[in-house]
Amino acid sequence: MSVELVRRALEYTNTPAHDAPDEELATVFAPDVVLDMSTRVFNPKVYEGYDGLREFRADALEIWESLSITATELIEESRPVEREAFDRLKDKLAQLLERAKVLVMSGTLPPGAPQRFYADCVALAGTSVATVVDAKGEPLDWALERRPTVVKINRAELGQTLDADVDDDDAARGAMRQMVARGARWVVVTAGVAPTLLTDGKRFWRIDSPTVEAVNPIGSGDALAAGLAVGLSRGQPVDEACALAVACGAANAMTRDAGHVLAEGVRELLGRVRVETG
Numbered sequence: 001m002s003v004e005l006v007r008r009a010l011e012y013t014n015t016p017a018h019d020a021p022d023e024e025l026a027t028v029f030a031p032d033v034v035l036d037m038s039t040r041v042f043n044p045k046v047y048e049g050y051d052g053l054r055e056f057r058a059d060a061l062e063i064w065e066s067l068s069i070t071a072t073e074l075i076e077e078s079r080p081v082e083r084e085a086f087d088r089l090k091d092k093l094a095q096l097l098e099r100a101k102v103l104v105m106s107g108t109l110p111p112g113a114p115q116r117f118y119a120d121c122v123a124l125a126g127t128s129v130a131t132v133v134d135a136k137g138e139p140l141d142w143a144l145e146r147r148p149t150v151v152k153i154n155r156a157e158l159g160q161t162l163d164a165d166v167d168d169d170d171a172a173r174g175a176m177r178q179m180v181a182r183g184a185r186w187v188v189v190t191a192g193v194a195p196t197l198l199t200d201g202k203r204f205w206r207i208d209s210p211t212v213e214a215v216n217p218i219g220s221g222d223a224l225a226a227g228l229a230v231g232l233s234r235g236q237p238v239d240e241a242c243a244l245a246v247a248c249g250a251a252n253a254m255t256r257d258a259g260h261v262l263a264e265g266v267r268e269l270l271g272r273v274r275v276e277t278g
Contacts, residue, residue: 078110086117093121097129101233105143106134106225115139122146130232133184134225136161144183150238151184152225155191169197177201186238188245190224192217198242203277205239209250210272219258224249226259227266243273 097103103125105118114120118133119142125131131148133140136157144151158175159166166172176187180201189197198205227248231241247270251261 077108080112081110083112083114086114090117090120090124094124097125100125100129102130102132102229104132104134104225104229106132106222108135109139116142118143119146122148130229132225132229132232134221141182144179147183147185149232150186150188150228151179152188152190152228153179154221155189158189172197173199173204176204188228188242190221190249196224196242196246198239200238205242206276206278207239207242207246208274208276209246210269212250212254212269214253216256216258217253219260220249220252222259223252223261239275243275244270246273 093103103121105121109115109117115138118135118139122131122133122143123146130150132150132152133143133148134152135143136153137160140151140153140161153161155166155172158164158172158179162175162178164171164175166175172189176189176197176199179187180199186198186200191197193209196207196209198207224245227245228241230248231244232238234241236244244266247266248261250269251265252259254265255261
């Protein structure tokens with residue numbers, strides 16, 4: 001490997017490590033530079049004039065495939081947001097809902113947010129726009145009163161929200177029925193690689209995700225919610241939309257970037273998603 005080439009690539013990408021010792025560049029940075037960390041696309045601009053271009057790329061590809069990558073998620077709480085900002089946001093949302101098919105409310109509200117904010121958003125959507133609430137705790141409690149189309153929640157959050165033990169499927173199903181009784185029209189409960197559960201309070205579906213070689217599972221929950229929204233926007237029945245959602249969650253785990261899926265990957269995985277009733 002050419003240490004000079006690696007240093008040149010680091011300088012091109014404004015990476016501070018370009019002044020690191022030669023031995024570090026040769027053993028640590030080479031694979032990451034040759035294959036861009038976010039896209040894995042070989043950037044020819046970095047290597048113009050390099051005679052060993054093809055050989056260098058081949059060596060780097062071989063090293064890349066042998067690497068063991070660990071993804072670390074750092075979650076920082078938002079800074080407080082003034083309450084007036086939420087009023088402005090609702091005004092803007094009311095305008096956008098005129099041409100929307102689905103509204104997704106996802107994540108923890110920032111400090112200072114009114115705990116009824118998601119409930120207000122569901123109310124704004126009314127019955128003409130499908131709503132997906134991906135939240136827990138008090139914001140979810142309030143939102144349930146407005147009867148959202150779907151509550152999407154993971155098993156741990158379900159237990160926290162209801163202060164219940166939901167470790168086994170029977171307990172989880174009982175908790176899901178409680179969610180429906182409190183206002184949710186449908187409830188989707190995820191549990192990592194374990195099957196996703198879906199209910200309308202009367203029937204249950206078990207949706208098995210296909211086995212994949214996970215690269216980075218961070219963002220799979222968000223990808224699942226996005227897939228669910230796409231299915232609903234297409235007018236699919238909720239169980240079919242949930243199958244698409246599960247395929248999106250699995251496809252996200254196969255990529256390095258959080259919340260990123262490849263369309264061809266989703267299509268292939270969707271054919272391997274198993275949906276069972278009962």
